[in-house]
Amino acid sequence: MEGSTPRGRTRIQKEKREVILEAALEVFSTNGFRGSTIDQIAEAAGMSKPNLLYYFRRKEDIHETLMHRLLDTWLAPLKELDNIGDPMTELRSYIRRKLEMARDFPRESRLFANEILQGAPRIMPMLEGELKELVDEKVEVIRGWMRNGKVARTDPWHLIFAIWATTQHYADFDVQVRAVLGPDRGGDGRFEDAARFLEQLFLEGLKPKAG
Amino acid sequence: MEGSTPRGRTRIQKEKREVILEAALEVFSTNGFRGSTIDQIAEAAGMSKPNLLYYFRRKEDIHETLMHRLLDTWLAPLKELDNIGDPMTELRSYIRRKLEMARDFPRESRLFANEILQGAPRIMPMLEGELKELVDEKVEVIRGWMRNGKVARTDPWHLIFAIWATTQHYADFDVQVRAVLGPDRGGDGRFEDAARFLEQLFLEGLKPKAG
DNA sequence: CAATTTTTTGACCGATTGGACAAACGTTAG
DNA sequence: CTAACGTTTGTCCAATCGGTCAAAAAATTG
Incomplete structure (x- = not known):
């Protein structure tokens, strides 16, 4: 469709978002928001940074959802x-x-x-x-x-x-x-x-x- | 003497170190270690970043002393x-x-x-x-x-x-x-x-x- | 098969970071 | 005055940061 964050439409999008949120919970809870990097979360989620940013446009969006x-x-x-x-x-x-x-x-x-x-x-x-x-x-x-x-x-x-x-x-x-x-x-x-x-x-x- | 961190010898050094520690307490306690920057601490202490680094060689030294x-x-x-x-x-x-x-x-x-x-x-x-x-x-x-x-x-x-x-x-x-x-x-x-x-x-x- | 859409990635960017360094400044002692 | 020492700062640097982008790769559709 367009370039905005996917709205959890397809099954694969829902799944990946869950993986990211799980990884982000791990990282954020041990390093705090500012102490955590997108790279850390991406690695914990098993994907590249740009790929993660395809599902959540900004670092803060992940935190807010969490x-x-x-x-x-x-x-x-x-x-x-x-x-x-x-x-x-x-x-x-x-x-x-x-x-x-x-x-x-x-x-x-x-x-x-x-x-x-x-x-x-x-x-x-x-x-x-x-x-x-x-x-x-x-x-x-x-x-x-x-x-x-x-x-x-x-x-x-x-x-x-x-x-x-x-x-x-x-x-x-x-x-x-x-x-x-x-x-x-x-x-x-x-x-x-x-x-x-x-x-x-x-x-x-x-x-x-x-x- | 040499280039290492001053060892609280002169009166002015002791004073400045106290000012820095007070400022660092304020900054660290509200932003966490990784969330705090040397610039923030320096500004709160009313001095430039290189000047602060003259009294504490590394960010971690401040935290450790604290x-x-x-x-x-x-x-x-x-x-x-x-x-x-x-x-x-x-x-x-x-x-x-x-x-x-x-x-x-x-x-x-x-x-x-x-x-x-x-x-x-x-x-x-x-x-x-x-x-x-x-x-x-x-x-x-x-x-x-x-x-x-x-x-x-x-x-x-x-x-x-x-x-x-x-x-x-x-x-x-x-x-x-x-x-x-x-x-x-x-x-x-x-x-x-x-x-x-x-x-x-x-x-x-x-x-x-x-x- | 080709056309289209979704997903993934390598390369890149500007901003911020911790820290280095030499030069300048100030102070005091001779 | 000058020499020596302690203090301060402007400038610079390499690393890391959040985030962009175009293009490749998969997946989906016709």
């Missing part, structure tokens, strides 16, 4: 936090889901962390819009639990921050965690240890007081 | 965690000190986070050596408290990770925290709110059980 996809996956666990079940069980499930994401999608976590660390220049609107609205909504849910005496009264915003921080820590600071734990304790079991600890910390720390 | 200094400051709070006072009071003080560092030295925190995120290529030996030894030592202190029934029995390593994660979160993810809290709650008071929440979470979560 970020948009990421946010959906990223917010899913919080969206599931619902008013349906027992509050403490809901919180435990949320913590567990977040920790599983840190374990299974560490690159996505690091990509996100990289972006936030540098001031979120590309996703600030999304933070102030979509993310804030979702958090506000869930804060109200948690507040309801606190009013009903199901959860200890405390600051719901900072509770959410604490859950984010502690779980994502195992993806973003993975090398530090492993270095400190050492070869013995730093193996695959560290996520189960973390899950046990975090469950105890949050469930005991948020147990409602009598009165 | 990192070495950083670690001393960074580990100080944990070193203070001591067996002297009441265990719960000691833990509360540690959390408070770490949160104060996140508030007062966010650039240092972000510089460190940047390095870890990218796999800690420049400070890995320090993580496996100095840091691991310090943590191992403090883990023993905490274990003693648990044996004496002063602190709930749990995993001391992950307790330390949780304190690191929750406090540094307010420096590293500052823009996200502020975006989510919004203009009303995102002001200067957020650190006091965070302090109150974290104190409650950790102190309740670690309160020893009878028996």
Whole structure:
């Protein structure tokens, strides 16, 4: 047709775009946006640089596509936090889901962390819009639990921050965690240890007081 | 003398090196190592690029100097965690000190986070050596408290990770925290709110059980 | 087969990068 | 004054960067 970026029309275009995005996730998450080069991504994707640029016209387009996809996956666990079940069980499930994401999608976590660390220049609107609205909504849910005496009264915003921080820590600071734990304790079991600890910390720390 | 980097001999050299390090901290912490240019640092330091290179021969030398200094400051709070006072009071003080560092030295925190995120290529030996030894030592202190029934029995390593994660979160993810809290709650008071929440979470979560 | 469209690549470009270097500048000591 | 030393800068360079382009190679269509 014309010279613009192919709009995922043919099957081969969809496939190649996926290969590129997978390679870019690997490269971006370990080097950051400015620290990554198109050549690196192209090599990781098994194609030449001009060929990659045939599917994504600019380096930033790859990053943007990656970020948009990421946010959906990223917010899913919080969206599931619902008013349906027992509050403490809901919180435990949320913590567990977040920790599983840190374990299974560490690159996505690091990509996100990289972006936030540098001031979120590309996703600030999304933070102030979509993310804030979702958090506000869930804060109200948690507040309801606190009013009903199901959860200890405390600051719901900072509770959410604490859950984010502690779980994502195992993806973003993975090398530090492993270095400190050492070869013995730093193996695959560290996520189960973390899950046990975090469950105890949050469930005991948020147990409602009598009165 | 000769052409090598001046060894902080004269007073003016010491001063200029400080100016450069201060400027580099600002630039590195917001752009990462590869994302920062010598020109940026030179401009922030108010001098020309060749002049900056007269005091630090390579870009990496600046980063390395910064990192070495950083670690001393960074580990100080944990070193203070001591067996002297009441265990719960000691833990509360540690959390408070770490949160104060996140508030007062966010650039240092972000510089460190940047390095870890990218796999800690420049400070890995320090993580496996100095840091691991310090943590191992403090883990023993905490274990003693648990044996004496002063602190709930749990995993001391992950307790330390949780304190690191929750406090540094307010420096590293500052823009996200502020975006989510919004203009009303995102002001200067957020650190006091965070302090109150974290104190409650950790102190309740670690309160020893009878028996 | 030929014609057309999509995909791939080698060669290239301007801008930016980290860094080198000699010359100029400033300061101080004799 | 001059000589010596420490400091500063303009200029330059090779490497790397993101990105273009024309043309070759495949694939598709008639």
